Amino acid sequence: MTILPAIALMLGGLVAFFNWYSIYASRKSGRFVSTVPLIGSALLVLGFLGFRHTRPYAWLGIIIDYGTLSLMCAAPMLIREAWQISSINLLHRFAGANSGRRDDIRLFRKSIFTIRCVYEPPVPCDEYGALVQSYGFRGKWHEREGVFRLEEYADGRVLEIRKAGARFVTTEQNYPPDKKYPYDKLDGLELRIIT
Numbered sequence: 001m002t003i004l005p006a007i008a009l010m011l012g013g014l015v016a017f018f019n020w021y022s023i024y025a026s027r028k029s030g031r032f033v034s035t036v037p038l039i040g041s042a043l044l045v046l047g048f049l050g051f052r053h054t055r056p057y058a059w060l061g062i063i064i065d066y067g068t069l070s071l072m073c074a075a076p077m078l079i080r081e082a083w084q085i086s087s088i089n090l091l092h093r094f095a096g097a098n099s100g101r102r103d104d105i106r107l108f109r110k111s112i113f114t115i116r117c118v119y120e121p122p123v124p125c126d127e128y129g130a131l132v133q134s135y136g137f138r139g140k141w142h143e144r145e146g147v148f149r150l151e152e153y154a155d156g157r158v159l160e161i162r163k164a165g166a167r168f169v170t171t172e173q174n175y176p177p178d179k180k181y182p183y184d185k186l187d188g189l190e191l192r193i194i195t
Helices: 003-029 040-049 060-064 065-085
Strands: 090-098 103-107 112-124 133-142 147-151 159-165 166-174 190-195
Touching: 003 040, 003 065, 040 060, 040 065, 060 065, 065 133
Parallel strands: none
Antiparallel strands: 090 103, 090 190, 103 112, 112 133, 133 147, 147 159, 159 166, 166 190
16 A cells, blocks of 8 residues: 555655745746645655655655745744734724725724725726726824824825714825826725724
8 A cells, every 4th residue: 555655745746846946936037936835745744654664754744845834934924914903903994985996994903904995896907908806905003183094005105084074084195196097096085983
């Protein structure tokens, strides 16, 4: 029954090779080439476990596969970021439906905010006819005299959310005036507070 472990080692080695190759491909092309985590290392570990002499070294399958190794290195940061924007840390949430788009702005503890906008139907975002269905931002916020000021999210842009009667309205500063397709403009939105 050494055929199945040998096949697992070969397939796992192939996946691990291409995961390591993705580093070279990313540098050569100048574009990010993604890896496939977990699959290569799972196959390598199963393959090592199938042979009596390699069984004690099965843990090496995790290190040999760059995709899994990079995921393990990034896991603490991913967990921290997920915790920072979890519902437990949510302080304020604003939502609005403005001319074919739905806006969701969430303010979290530690001065972190997220913005998510969804278009229905999608709208043009460049001269080649590409359409954008959704986009998002993340940055820092603070409150002063009842005005929420959102910063550090897009090339020096600043968004202020202030109360106007029963609703809240937005004012954006430093938006590029010559932008031909202003799909990501956040000025003049009407929002209601949910949380």
